[in-house]
Amino acid sequence: MHVRREVIHIHLPRRSTSKCDMVGMVIERDSVGEEGDDVVTPGEFLGEATEFIAGKGAYVSPNGRSVRACLTGRRKVTAAPPGSHDNRSTIEIVGHKAHGAVPQPGSIVIARVTKVMARNASADIMCVDSKAVKEKFSGIIRQQDVRATEIDKVDMYQSFRPGDIVRALVLSLGDARAYYLSTAKNELGVVSAQSISGGTMVPISWTEMQCPLTGQIEQRKVAKVD
């Protein structure tokens, strides 16, 4: 069992005239062999930077001396390829849970409209490129991104209602609160909606959907689904 000692230096801000402004802390760490079966967590020490290269899922700590994990998973050490001038092994983190999809600009998402306001509509993103997301992402469809023509005459209430399922395109990462989505294409827009009477509506044109129970026609920005 190899015990490594590590000294962490913490710098205190220089406020008084005290001469000593550095405090050292010693942490003892256990590194259990090179092939770990144990699960490592973000921040955990993996090896010295002099002996290992940080691979996928690992990073070199700010003081440049240790390699630490930044994902949850199992550590895996790969020997250096022969012939390279750097003969340090690479440490990677593998087997971590495949993280759910994350919306990227340009991806097609399926979202459920939560709120319709005068100039935009909020939606909860449920799937990204036909893969379900593991955590909630918020999106906003602005009035000018609802359709391609006559964007200043868009009535949000006649385009979306709360509860509608829409197919949208991610325009950008947006602001801190929500991604910016767009439905300004023929194949984007409301895919499925319920009428006031509760029936699932059938699209009849790119602006109208009809309820099968009552025959009422409601306005939506309908997606052209082939």
Added chain:
Amino acid sequence: MDVDTRNMTPTNLIDKIVVPGDVVLDLTKMENQTIKLGSGLRQDCDCISVLQAGKLRLSKPNKYWVESSQKRYVPSLEDTVLGIVVEHRSDNFLVDIKAPNLAFLPVLAFEGGTRRNIPKFETGTLIYARVVKANGIMNPELSCTDASGKAAEFGQLKNGYMFETSTGLARMLLSSPTCPVLEALGKKISFETAVGFNGRVWVNASSPDDVILVSNAIMRSEFLSGTQQRIMAEKLLQRLEKV
């Protein structure tokens, strides 16, 4: 649905009190007719059923609705309402109109309104306005102009006294011919009122005694018939003369 209580003829329940769940029209019995449904009614596949308790009304030839009275107001298009300013945002005022959501009053929705002469309404200002956008989902939108853009009595109501009533009493006060209590009071006192469909009434008169008398008379007249309202108003007016 119980077949026995279903009403076969459409006119059976007109002007009667109905409660939620009552079936008022059976569409299979009426062919080739267009029926317009107002508030409080809902189409349930083949029959029309009631959503709100109230009196069923028919306006010839084919418009049905339920008239109900409650303290809460549900915004509907082209209603004139009395609102209280809650907040001033950059492009609209937030106004409380006793609805589930605050209403937006755009700062430019006044006669001759431009960015330079935005009215300075403080929190608590009483406004008489008209509903221009009302669907159940978004915040309702108001305007202080009529359809042609003129001010037409809309705007801030200064002085006077405002009290809250139910929506049914507000509609009675706004009905034509003039409500009996207002007519009886108007014979002896000169006053002005503004009644909002949202159950708010504003009264202004030259002296506080008159304001109090008119307000009390209106508040008491909700469940009285025409004759009873006149008698009640006259009794109150006699009290004023005695002093």
